[in-house]
Amino acid sequence: MSAGLLVAVLLASALLEGSGWAGGVGDGNLRLSVTVNGRADSDVRPPEVRVGAWVVKRYRLLNVSEADLHRVRVLDPGAPAGSVRCPAVLPAAEEAECTARFRAVAGRHVHPVRAEGDVPALRTRLTATARAGYAGVAGALGLTEEVVVATPGTGGGGASATVTYTVTNRGNLPLYTVRVEDPGLALAPGAPDCGGQGGTVAVLAPDTSAFCRTTVRLRPGTYRSAGRASGSDRATTLGTGGERVTAPLLTAGASAVFVVREAPVAPVPRTPAPGAPAAGASAGAAGASAGAGAVPAPGAPGALARTDTGTGTGTGTDAAGRPAAPAAPGAGAAPGAVPPSSVSPGAVPPAPPPGLRRAAGVDDEGFLGRVRRRGREAAEFGVATTLLLLLIPAAVAAALLGSRRK
Structure with missing residues (x-):
């Protein structure tokens, strides 16, 4: 072979290798295209996918070289790690598809995508790039509520509760x-006041x-309370195969448990009977009567000692025949008489005994009055007789016991 022919063969081989044609391997031998939910121009018109719905990306790889590609992979920042699946080998002059399937998140996600494949025999890696992505859209409705119960008033009947719903x-x-x-709470339609719009918010902007x-x-x-909110963003999105999906009805709920307490009952004033003294006046009069007119029995605590102005003394014998003790000075004083010396200054003089008051009123009573008085005196006499029959044997027994001890 002449030198000129050899040079021509080498030049042709170099040209063929650089173009990847007829067994050549080089740049441009791997080609990539991407569709997102059926849309091929997602780099300039990213499809709107509802947040939480499925996103399906299809990566079409074409190997135009005459060498098989190994360890084929797709690097896509817009897809979750590990979500892209590719065949292990892409034969020469053939095509394959890698896929990724994941849930959409809010926001615009358009990124450069890179496909790679290795030719181990030549220690060469073929690459290809493209741009693709989607836009995650949705209105997201939230609801909270707060209940404030007013303090119950007197008279019963419950109380009012104010419920505030925040959408x-x-x-x-x-x-x-x-x-x-x-x-x-079984509210009537349109009962909550949403700024004068009858239970409805016309437009609620994002993040408000x-x-x-x-x-x-x-x-x-x-x-x-069981609050419920509903609304729509009116956005039509794309499904996994490129079909149009109408906007759903968005809902949210909240609840709160609260207690309405029993109202205190107002005290009812007692109206005295006609002609009867008021309760306070009656109590005061009774206390004054007890403190001023009641005369304690001799020997009782706080009783006034009874004395008179005489100085005579006398002796006698008791039931056992012994001489009786001398009588106390003033023993002959009239019943109910209290010397000035025995009453402390400022004290109210004691009222006369009931017997004297009754005797004073005998002359003024009529025939029926006398009959009633005689009946009361008979009852009092019976009680007095019973007490005497009980106390006389006790006094005799006490005297006998005293004489034996002496």
Whole structure:
């Protein structure tokens, strides 16, 4: 072979190897395209996928070289680690598909994707890149509530409870016609006041909240509030095969248990009978009568000692024949007489004995009065006779015991 022919063969081989044609291996021999939920232009129009729904990415790899590719893999920052599945070998002049399936998260996720395959015999790695991704969208409805029970007033009848419902949009799309209800308290439709809109929030922007309130009057007892909120973001998204998915009805719930206590009962004033003294006056009069008019019995604690102005003494014998003790000075004083010396200054003089008061009123009573008085005196005489019959034997026995000891 001449030198010129040899040079021509070497130049042709170099050109063929650089282009990857007819057994050549080089850049451009591996090609990549990506579809996301059926959309091929996701790099410029990322499909909207509802947060939490499935995202399906398909990576189409084409090997235009004449060498088999080993350890084929796809590196995609927009897919969770380990979610991409590829065949182990991509034969020469053939194509294969890698897939990834995962749940969508909120936000725009468009990233460069890189595919790789090795040619071990040549110690060469073929690569290809593309851009792809999706946009995770959704309005996310949240609800909390708080109950404040007013202090019950007097007179019974329960108390009022004010319930505040807080609706929040935690998503990245506006929510429309958010309605608040409470089946637990059996509220009428539109009962909560949401800013004068009758239980409905017209538009709730992302990352904002609105308040709805209602006040109900309840009887004493334990209650459970069960708030419910519903609304829609009105967004149409794409399914895994590219089909259109209508917006669902978004709901949220909250509950609270609270107690309405029994109201204290107001005291009812007692109205005295016509002509009867008031209770306080009666009690004061009774106390004054007990302190001023009652005369304690001799020897009782706090009793006034009875004396008179005479100085005579006398002796006698008791039932046993012994001389009796001399009588105390003043023993002959009239009943009920209290010398000034025995009453402390400022004290009220004792009232006369009941017997004297009765005797003073005998002349003024009529025939029926005398009959009633005689009946009372007979009853008092019977009680006195019974006491004497009980006390006389006891006194005799005490005297006999005393004489024996002497």
